[in-house]
Structures are given as structure tokens and as C-alpha cells.
Amino acid sequence: MAYVHVENAVKYFPREDGSNMLVLDRVSFDTEEFGITCLLGPSGCGKSTLLNAISGLERLDGGRVEVVSNGPASHHPSPRLGYVFQDARLLNWKRVEDNLTFALKGMKIPQAEWPERLNKYLDLVGLAEFRSQYPLYLSGGMRQRVGLARGLVIEPQVLLMDEPFSKLDQLTARRLRQETLQICERLKQTTVLVTHDVEEAAYMGDRIVILRARPARIVDIFENPLEPNQRDVDDLQFIQFKKTLLQTVLKLMEKEGTS
Amino acid sequence: MAPEDKVLPIIAERGSLADGDVVLPAGTKAAAGWEFAQSAALRIGSILSMILVWWGMTYFFPPTLIPHPIETLREVVAIIGTGDFFSEMGATLRRVGVGFAIAILVSIPLGILMGTIKPLEHFFEPPVILGLTMPGLIWAVLAIMFFGLNETSAYAAVSITICPMLAISLWQGTKSIDKDLIDMSTAFHASPWSKVIDVILPQLISHILAAIRYGLGLAWKVVVVVEMFGFSNGVGYQVVRGFNTFSMKAVLAWAITFLIVMIIIEFGFIGWLESRVTRWRPKIQAWRR
Numbered sequence: 347m348a349y350v351h352v353e354n355a356v357k358y359f360p361r362e363d364g365s366n367m368l369v370l371d372r373v374s375f376d377t378e379e380f381g382i383t384c385l386l387g388p389s390g391c392g393k394s395t396l397l398n399a400i401s402g403l404e405r406l407d408g409g410r411v412e413v414v415s416n417g418p419a420s421h422h423p424s425p426r427l428g429y430v431f432q433d434a435r436l437l438n439w440k441r442v443e444d445n446l447t448f449a450l451k452g453m454k455i456p457q458a459e460w461p462e463r464l465n466k467y468l469d470l471v472g473l474a475e476f477r478s479q480y481p482l483y484l485s486g487g488m489r490q491r492v493g494l495a496r497g498l499v500i501e502p503q504v505l506l507m508d509e510p511f512s513k514l515d516q517l518t519a520r521r522l523r524q525e526t527l528q529i530c531e532r533l534k535q536t537t538v539l540v541t542h543d544v545e546e547a548a549y550m551g552d553r554i555v556i557l558r559a560r561p562a563r564i565v566d567i568f569e570n571p572l573e574p575n576q577r578d579v580d581d582l583q584f585i586q587f588k589k590t591l592l593q594t595v596l597k598l599m600e601k602e603g604t605s
Numbered sequence: 606m607a608p609e610d611k612v613l614p615i616i617a618e619r620g621s622l623a624d625g626d627v628v629l630p631a632g633t634k635a636a637a638g639w640e641f642a643q644s645a646a647l648r649i650g651s652i653l654s655m656i657l658v659w660w661g662m663t664y665f666f667p668p669t670l671i672p673h674p675i676e677t678l679r680e681v682v683a684i685i686g687t688g689d690f691f692s693e694m695g696a697t698l699r700r701v702g703v704g705f706a707i708a709i710l711v712s713i714p715l716g717i718l719m720g721t722i723k724p725l726e727h728f729f730e731p732p733v734i735l736g737l738t739m740p741g742l743i744w745a746v747l748a749i750m751f752f753g754l755n756e757t758s759a760y761a762a763v764s765i766t767i768c769p770m771l772a773i774s775l776w777q778g779t780k781s782i783d784k785d786l787i788d789m790s791t792a793f794h795a796s797p798w799s800k801v802i803d804v805i806l807p808q809l810i811s812h813i814l815a816a817i818r819y820g821l822g823l824a825w826k827v828v829v830v831v832e833m834f835g836f837s838n839g840v841g842y843q844v845v846r847g848f849n850t851f852s853m854k855a856v857l858a859w860a861i862t863f864l865i866v867m868i869i870i871e872f873g874f875i876g877w878l879e880s881r882v883t884r885w886r887p888k889i890q891a892w893r894r
Contacts, residue, residue, distance in 0.1 A: 403792060431789065437786065438886070452793040452799065482886060
């Protein structure tokens with residue numbers, strides 16, 4: 347399997363007046379292997395830029411990002427990455443299963459493997475019976491499940507998730523977090539999840555990387571003391587860990603004078 | 606409509622689905638049939654009321670100016686009966702069809718390129734806007750003077766007249782496509798071809814359909830003008846013949862056969878095409894109770 351190695355990542359955005367704004371300031375960290383790594387920070391702190399840099403959608407101005415694979419050498423030149431977006435970003439004119447084959451086709455997965463993979467991952471996210479439905483006939487939560495299945499169906503070395511639950515209502519989000527955690531655990535899926543939600547980070551993350559904003563810089567890295575199956579949002583130990591995270595983030599915001 | 610027709614049954618929840626996960630089905634068969642009957646009745650009612658207005662006018666004008674609807678209908682039947690109809694209408698349809706096909710083949714790529722590549726947008730904007738403001742009649746005159754009185758001038762006049770309109774519609778449509786979906790397709794390594802076919806074109810489909818409708822409307826107008834100039838067949842020629850013999854009945858009868866064909870194309874072909882390519886979109890019912 348694989349993990350992501352980020353070393354001294356630097357990124358500038360051009361401003362209107364021609365000068366440059368530093369977005370990523372020498373960010374270095376390694377992700378968990380087999381587990382979920384959360385990038386936690388305030389909105390607009392450059393977390394998504396970092397995720398885009400890992401995915402290759404965005405080029406870095408300094409440093410490097412590497413997907414380190416311990417498995418048999420991949421014959422693909424670029425690492426295989428799955429992406430789950432904030433809004434599901436489905437092709438609404440394609441049926442659920444065709445949204446998954448769109449990803450399989452793009453990643454050049456042999457067509458012979460498609461039926462088996464569709465069955466497996468649609469079943470995993472609980473959408474087996476909706477496979478020939480069009481996305482606009484599904485609820486927001488189910489569309490996000492399709493997005494998750496699309497990210498997983500290509501069997502990525504690393505799954506990248508960009509605030510995937512932030513647009514859902516609270517109950518649906520809670521339900522989906524729990525299921526996503528179970529699925530990633532079962533598949534031993536290396537995952538990077540970007541979030542601004544402290545509880546989400548404490549619940550989902552095996553490792554939590556805390557970033558400060560403008561420019562993004564790493565403040566602290568926490569290892570989750572609880573195993574995935576021990577995490578319960580109402581449990582005392584969990585609440586304590588969440589508090590620790592929250593205090594770190596709050597202290598950080600105080601220092602910056604932002605709120 | 607009975608209120609229970611509107612209630613959308615919620616598919617029974619499976620264990621793995623959260624409370625928020627509700628499925629909206631496409632609507633039951635019975636409700637769809639009722640909706641179809643209702644819309645058909647409204648359309649027929651609209652046409653009948655137009656005929657009624659016409660019939661009323663016959664009481665105020667002599668039959669040389671406003672012929673009776675029934676008389677005109679007899680003329681329509683006669684035209685269709687002689688077999689003239691199919692050769693004349695066929696000639697007109699061929700001119701529209703060929704001109705239209707050329708315009709589509711040119712304007713869809715042109716519009717997409719203008720919407721996606723800035724320099725091309727700046728370069729093609731002036732000719733497209735100028736082309737749009739030029740009246741179809743002038744294009745018809747220019748085409749006949751250039752190509753002479755033959756089929757080529759009809760094809761040219763039709764395609765040049767509607768091309769700018771189609772291109773503008775595609776150009777503006779392309780600008781409004783969802784860039785997040787392009788990013789998504791890049792993240793999943795979709796090929797350029799797949800981006801056009803799977804991601805860009807489906808987002809343009811309603812723009813393309815609207816453009817086809819307007820385009821056809823323009824094409825009919827231009828082709829009739831071209832035919833009036835001195836072609837020896839086609840609906841436009843027949844209308845001119847009616848004019849020369851001052852037969853209002855013949856002019857109206859040809860106009861009506863023309864309308865019938867247009868309605869068949871509009872509701873039959875384009876309507877079918879639209880419902881096929883927009884199956885994925887739930888119907889908008891903004892004013893439902």
C-alpha cells in the first residue's frame with residue numbers, strides 16, 4: 347500500500363496587483379499508511395490547495411509531494427488517486443453506475459474488471475439497488491455516496507476527500523462519517539481528508555495535522571488515541587480528545603487574532 | 606388533477622440509508638398519462654381557438670380577402686391529393702435540411718471553441734454579431750446573385766442566415782458550463798474526447814435544442830424568400846403563384862400545409878429528441894399546488 351510524503355511544500359498565488367501571496371509555507375508531513383489522515387484548519391487556510399497539490403491538479407512552487415508505494419511497482423507513471431469532492435460533482439446525465447465507469451474509463455482500468463468492481467463498490471456504499479437511477483432523483487446524501495463510490499472504484503493508492511460531509515445535513519453527515527470510516531477501515535484505504543470541523547477530524551482521523559491560515563503552516567500533529575471502532579461521539583474519552591484538538595485550534599486562532 | 610397523483614411515494618428505507626436519504630421516483634405511469642392528455646388538450650384548444658377567430662373574420666371581409674376556413678381546408682386536401690404537395694414540400698425540406706446541416710456542423714464546433722478559447726472568442730465575435738444583424742433577405746439576394754438560381758444558392762442562404770444564431774447560442778452556453786465538473790474529469794484522468802462527449806456536450810444540450818428550434822424557424826423564412834425569387838418549385842414558388850393569380854385561398858392553403866409539416870417536425874421530432882436527451886432531469890413543476 348501507499349502513503350503520501352509532503353516535503354517543504356511552497357505555493358504562491360498571484361494577487362491582483364501583481365505581487366504574490368504565500369499560500370503554503372514549507373508544509374511537511376507524512377500521512378498514515380492504511381489509515382485516514384485529517385488536515386484540520388480554518389476555512390480558506392489553503393487545505394484544499396494542499397489537497398490539489400497532492401492530486402496534481404495544482405503545481406507547487408517549491409518542495410515536493412510524493413506518493414510512496416510499498417507494494418509491487420505500479421506500471422502507471424502517475425500514482426492512482428481517488429477524489430471525493432465537497433459537492434458530489436456527478437455527471438447528472440449519466441446513471442449512477444455510468445458515473446463510476448466514467449472514472450474507470452479515465453483511469454484505463456481494463457473493461458473486463460468493470461462489472462465486478464461496480465457490484466463491489468455500489469454494494470459497499472449501499473447503493474446497489476439504485477445503480478440505474480439518475481443522480482438528480484437521489485437525495486444529497488445518496489449523491490455523496492455515489493461520489494464516494496466513484497473515488498473508491500478505481501481502487502486508488504490514496505483517496506483524497508475535500509470536506510465531503512460539509513454540505514449535508516447533520517444527521518446524514520453523521521451517518522456517512524460512520525460508514526466512510528468503516529469502509530476505509532475494511533479496505534485499509536490510505537485516505538487524506540480535509541476538514542474544518544474539529545469533531546469530524548477527531549472522529550475520522552487516525553492522524554490529525556493541524557494547519558494555521560494564511561499562509562498554511564503546520565502547527566501540530568496528533569495521533570488519535572482511539573482505534574476507529576472505539577470512537578463514539580458521546581464517549582468521554584472521545585470528548586476529551588476532541589477538547590484537546592479544539593483547544594489547540596482555538597489558541598491558534600487567538601494568536602492570529604482571527605475569529 | 607387529483608392531489609394523490611402528486612404525492613411522491615418514498616421508497617422504503619434500507620438499513621444502510623440514513624433518514625435524510627429520500628428517493629424521488631420519476632412519477633407513476635398513470636400520472637404521466639394524465640399529464641400528457643392535459644397538455645395535448647391545451648394544445649388542441651389553442652389551435653381550435655385560432656381557427657375560430659379566423660372563421661369570425663369571414664363575416665366582416667369578402668371571401669377574396671378572407672376565405673372560409675372550410676373552403677381553405679378543401680384546398681389543402683386538394684393540394685395534398687394531387688401529389689404536387691410531396692414534390693414541392695420535398696424540395697423545400699431538402700433545401701432547409703441541407704442548409705441546416707451545414708450550419709450545425711460549422712456552428713457547434715465554432716461556438717464551443719469561442720466559449721473555451723479567449724483569442725478565438727475575440728476573433729470570431731465581430732463576424733458572428735454582424736452575421737446576426739444581417740437580414741435573411743439580404744443573404745438570400747447575395748446568395749442568388751453569387752451562385753445563380755440553383756440549389757447551391759438556397760443551401761448557402763439558409764446556412765449563412767442561421768449559422769451566427771446557432772454559434773452565439775453555443776458560445777454563450779459553453780461559457781456557462783460547470784468548471785468544477787471539468788476539474789473532476791481532470792482528476793479522474795478523462796481524455797479530451799471524453800471531456801467533450803461526457804462532460805461538455807451534455808451540459809450544452811438544452812442550448813443546442815433551443816438553437817435548433819430558433820434555427821429551423823429562421824430557415825423556413827429564408828428558404829421561402831429564396832424560392833420566391835425565381836425558383837420553379839418549392840412552397841415559396843407556389844405561394845408566389847397564388848399571389849400572381851390573386852388567389853388568397855391558394856396562398857393560405859400552401860401556408861397551412863407548410864405549418865402542418867413544421868408542427869410535425871417540432872412536436873414529433875424535436876419533442877421526441879428533447880424528451881430523450883433530458884430524461885435525467887426531473888420535471889420542473891414551479892406552480893404545482
